Amino acid sequence: MPWTPLHSQLHQCAIDRQLLPVGAKILIAVSGGQDSFCLGQLLHDLQSRWHWQLAVAHCDHGWTQDIGIAERVALVATRWQLPFYCETTANLPETDGAAREWRYQALTRIAEATNSTYLVTAHTQTDRAETLLYNLVRGAGADGLCALSWHRQLTPDLNLVRPLLEVNRAQTGEFCREYQLPVWEDAYNRDLKYPRNRLRLEIMPRLATDFNPQVESHLARTAELLRADVEYLESQATAVYSQAVDEAETKLDRTILQSIALSLQRRVIRQFLTHALSKMPTFGQIEETIVLINAPNRTRTSTFSQGLAAEVSGRWIVVRE
Numbered sequence: 114m115p116w117t118p119l120h121s122q123l124h125q126c127a128i129d130r131q132l133l134p135v136g137a138k139i140l141i142a143v144s145g146g147q148d149s150f151c152l153g154q155l156l157h158d159l160q161s162r163w164h165w166q167l168a169v170a171h172c173d174h175g176w177t178q179d180i181g182i183a184e185r186v187a188l189v190a191t192r193w194q195l196p197f198y199c200e201t202t203a204n205l206p207e208t209d210g211a212a213r214e215w216r217y218q219a220l221t222r223i224a225e226a227t228n229s230t231y232l233v234t235a236h237t238q239t240d241r242a243e244t245l246l247y248n249l250v251r252g253a254g255a256d257g258l259c260a261l262s263w264h265r266q267l268t269p270d271l272n273l274v275r276p277l278l279e280v281n282r283a284q285t286g287e288f289c290r291e292y293q294l295p296v297w298e299d300a301y302n303r304d305l306k307y308p309r310n311r312l313r314l315e316i317m318p319r320l321a322t323d324f325n326p327q328v329e330s331h332l333a334r335t336a337e338l339l340r341a342d343v344e345y346l347e348s349q350a351t352a353v354y355s356q357a358v359d360e361a362e363t364k365l366d367r368t369i370l371q372s373i374a375l376s377l378q379r380r381v382i383r384q385f386l387t388h389a390l391s392k393m394p395t396f397g398q399i400e401e402t403i404v405l406i407n408a409p410n411r412t413r414t415s416t417f418s419q420g421l422a423a424e425v426s427g428r429w430i431v432v433r434e
């Protein structure tokens with residue numbers, strides 16, 4: 114089969130971003146859709162140049178509309194002459210979130226069992242643009258807008274890598290047609306009952322025709338820029354947090370918080386409350402706690418959870434009943 118511009122793009126991207134080292138042991142998550150078939154084919158074709166050890170994993174949710182997909186993926190894996198692993202769940206996941214959680218657990222198990230140190234998924238530039246817009250409309254800060262990073266540590270021994278973040282869905286579709294890959298069209302993806310599908314099928318095309326044909330790549334670039342900002346801010350916040358918090362992580366020094374910018378204050382308070390409440394605080398809880406930085410002694414927020422509230426105690430902010 115021909116060497117395509119996508120082969121060159123992925124090859125160059127792997128070099129520039131140092132995504133997958135020479136000789137890496139890589140597990141490819143293949144759903145049976147066009148994006149992951151495209152990714153699998155590209156990695157397979159580049160394998161001899163990079164000396165990667167590849168394997169294919171599929172997660173079977175047991176949903177009736179998915180019958181036959183695992184067999185298709187297995188067939189393509191055989192065509193690629195790659196080992197194929199499939200996990201089926203005993204409990205049908207009822208929501209998208211539950212399915213995703215189970216999928217990542219299953220993929221991690223397969224990666225561990227096969228000693229793979231990289232798990233790759235086929236999230237694309239299109240997914241990134243849609244995620245940004247979807248989260249923006251629902252209400253998100255910079256952290257929510259830059260979801261989908263190039264890589265993320267899943268466990269101490271396993272990295273999640275997303276090599277297709279600069280490739281769009283039109284390109285993966287065209288590639289799969291050229292390579293005659295047996296792409297599975299998920300009926301769920303066309304159901305306009307789901308907001309995410311309406312965004313993909315109605316809003317994004319409308320933005321492209323009425324506003325800017327490059328909307329997808331522009332939104333994805335915004336996500337990329339935001340990610341760098343967020344990573345920098347979060348690392349600064351972590352450094353301040355370690356200075357401002359006491360050893361037991363029960364109180365926060367207001368004098369240190371008073372001298373930093375609001376954007377860092379928010380992040381330090383979020384880290385503190387996440388620890389104190391054992392869960393991610395809401396935006397409102399963070400804003401209430403920010404007020405305490407310059408408030409009189411004994412000023413108290415509303416009750417957050419389990420009877421706990423934040424309170425000024427001299428130079429400290431504490432969380433207590």
Ligand SMILES: Nc1ncnc2c1ncn2[C@@H]1O[C@H](COP(=O)(O)OP(=O)(O)OP(=O)(O)O)[C@@H](O)[C@H]1O
Nearest residue numbers: 142143144148149170171172173213233234235236
């Ligand atoms: N059933 C599956 N088996 C194996 N891999 C899968 C499966 N479903 C999804 N994936 C992997 O995850 C990628 C993203 O798929 P999809 O967009 O459907 O997941 P998502 O749940 O919306 O994404 P996220 O994991 O970011 O929430 C796919 O390209 C594929 O690599």
